[in-house]
Amino acid sequence: MTMVVATLAATMALAQQPFDLDLGFQTEIMTSGVTGSQYVNSLHVLADGNLFVSGRFHFTGDATLSYFKKLTSSGNLDTSFPNVFAGGGRIAAWSSGFYVGT
Secondary structure (H helix, E strand, C coil): CHHHHHHHHHHHHHCCCCCCCCCCCCCCEECCCCCCCCEEEEEEECCCCCEEEEEEEEECCCCCCEEEEEECCCCCECCCCCCECCCCCCEEEECCEEEECC
16 A cells, blocks of 8 residues: 555656647757856746746857847847846746846
8 A cells, every 4th residue: 555655646746747849949049169068047938928048058150158138939039138147047037027046
């Protein structure tokens, strides 16, 4: 009986939420090619489908490291968003805006 309960509990704990994979979404975030390790730490989907991205990365054709950027819903860099030289950590909703850890 104990084994059945433990197996059931482990199965329930490891279950993943269903999701839809958008095969049309593409972005030019690069995680190699600039000195040091690069990664995406956090994503936040906005109500309009655009995304905030936080981490340490660069885009194709750009040798400058980025830590916090905004992408359009199609994955393109939102060039109207100001260049932010901070971020890199977790993105969290906070008050009427967002907090981004460094």
